[in-house]
Amino acid sequence: MDDATTKDIWVFGDLRNERLFGFSLNVLAKARELSRSVGGKTAVVIFGPSDDEQEEISTQSSHIPVRIAEKEYVAHGADKVYVIENGDVIMPGSEIYARSLADLVRERLPMLVLFALTDFGREMAAMTARISNAGLIADCVDLRIEENGIKGVCPAWGGEIVAEIGFSDYHGTGFATVQPNVFSPVEVPGQPGDIERIQSKHVDEIRGLKLLDRSPEPAERRMLEDATVVVVGGAGLGSSDGFGMVRELAGALGGEVGATRPPVLQHWVEEERMIGQTGKTVKPDLLFSIGTSGAMQYTAGIMKSKTIVAINRDPNASIFEVADLGIVADAKTFMPLLTARAKQTVMRKLADVLTDDKVVQTGEDGFGAKIEKLRKGQGWSRESLAEATGQTPEFIA
Ligand SMILES: Cc1cc2nc3c(=O)[nH]c(=O)nc-3n(C[C@H](O)[C@H](O)[C@H](O)COP(=O)(O)OP(=O)(O)OC[C@H]3O[C@@H](n4cnc5c(N)ncnc54)[C@H](O)[C@@H]3O)c2cc1C
Structure with missing residues (x-):
């Protein structure tokens, strides 16, 4: 490590979707507070396609367009935005990103580089710190700069x-x-910000990779926060197969x-399914929490649920307290x-509909119409009802 760092604090900007972009705005607020406390500047480093590729990508995916991100970062307190244009390989990949970021760190010598705690942020932080032969403080809820250095809480x-x-x-x-x-974004009106574009030098090193396709996140993945029934699985499920039991119960209940x-x-x-302080907050009518100990970082995301049912083999597990x-x-x-x-x-509800049917089973009062009413009333998708009853979706009204 060099012993002549600046007083600047950097943030790694994640543009993969709005939620992750929002996380980087939160971290930027903390970075600005820290840099101002020592008379330094705040910068955000983002990776993006070049101008030619930009339009095509932003219309095809949930990726935040670089031009919009630049403006937002400046409006939220960045003195500088470094845009590393990563040419051919435009999908997020820590192999290229970390090496390019480490190059820039070596050249410009920031005091500290912050990453939002996500799977990708954690991977990027570890790789970049390793390449830079530098230290990494993981999972901070707060940071301070004292006379004898930076302290992470x-x-x-x-x-x-x-x-x-x-x-x-x-x-x-x-x-x-x-x-x-833990942090909230802070708008800084009238903030002058400087944008610097840098060409990544590392594209050639992984020519073996080629982007074949990209598609927006499926709509059903975004339904977790609004679901009326949520089934959560924890470490106690033991394996990927064990976690399959969670999917099956969610399917049977028409839940997420x-x-x-x-x-x-x-x-x-997938990471999008994580609930808690660093994940999503849910507010269903009914939440099953299966094989989860009840750590406060997790329960912070479920406390708005109306009814919580916990299943755990340990009678002393703290999940039972909530x-x-x-x-x-x-x-x-x-x-x-x-x-x-x-x-x-x-199945019993469906059978009740059938046996209760004293009218001709056509039109609005027909079996199909009743099934549809029941399904919509329960908030079940055609697919989940099909899964629960063992029918094909075409059979379900
Ligand atoms: C800064 C920070 C942020 C974090 N953010 C989050 C977050 O957003 N979301 C999150 O979830 N975590 C978060 N964590 C991690 C959190 O602290 C816990 O480690 C995590 O929630 C534990 O998950 P778990 O309950 O599934 O696993 P464990 O704590 O390992 O609990 C597993 C439970 O399963 C039970 N069990 C085992 N086998 C069975 C079985 N066969 N049948 C029934 N029960 C069984 C055990 O008795 C145990 O209670 C964060 C941690 C830190 C430090």
Whole structure:
């Protein structure tokens, strides 16, 4: 590490979708506060396509257009935005991004580079710090700059202790991942901002990669926050197959799948499904929490649920403190029974519709119309009802 860093604080800007972009605005607010406290500047580093590729990409995906991001970052306090144009390889990839970012860090010597705590942010921070041979403070909920260096405030042991962590070499650039939901974006009207475009030097090194296709996030993935039923799986499910039981119950109930952090880290489920301080906040009428211990970073995201049903084999698990109904059971044996019962209930409701039908089964009063009414009343999609009843979606009205 160099011992002549500037007083500047940088933020890695994630443009993959609005939520992640919002996280980087939150982290930018903290970066600005820190840089101002030591008389430095704030910069955001983003990766984007060149002008020619820009329009095509922004119309095809949830990616935030670079031109809009630049303006927003400046309006939220960035003194400078570095745009690293990454030529042919325009999909986010830590291999190129980290090397390009490390090059820029070596040239411009910021004091600290912050990343929002997401899967990609964590990966980028670790790789860039490693290439830069620098220290990384992980999972900060706060940061301070003191006379003898930077201090990160970081929960550890599932939030049971709070550790203060610093860099052993406080003259070089430091890296940190930051919980994004702890900070709020701050608008800085009239802020003059400078944009600098830089060509990535590392595209040639991974010529083996080629972007084949890109598509927007499917609509059903965005429904978690508005779902009336959510089934959350945790580490207690034990494996990707075990997590499949969560999907099956959610399918039977016409609900959405959620997860704690471990299943996301294990790649049993996509990151967009994570609930909690660094994930999404849900507010369903009914939430099942299965194989989750009840860490406060997770429960912060479920407290708006009307009814919480927790299933855990440990009677002392803290999830039972926030649950309305607690079931002490092994998920492996209990979940198949619960799912079978949920499916039976759906079938019984359908059977009731059938036997109750005293009118001719055509038009508005017909079986199809009643099924449709029942389905919509329950907020079930055609696909989920088909899954729950073992029919094909074409059969379901
Ligand atoms: C800065 C920071 C931010 C974080 N943000 C988040 C966040 O946004 N969301 C989040 O979820 N986490 C977050 N975490 C992690 C959080 O602290 C916990 O580590 C995590 O929520 C634990 O997930 P879990 O309950 O699934 O796993 P564990 O804590 O490992 O709990 C697993 C539970 O499953 C039970 N179990 C095991 N086997 C079975 C079985 N067969 N049947 C039934 N029960 C079983 C166990 O008794 C245990 O209670 C964050 C942590 C930090 C430090």
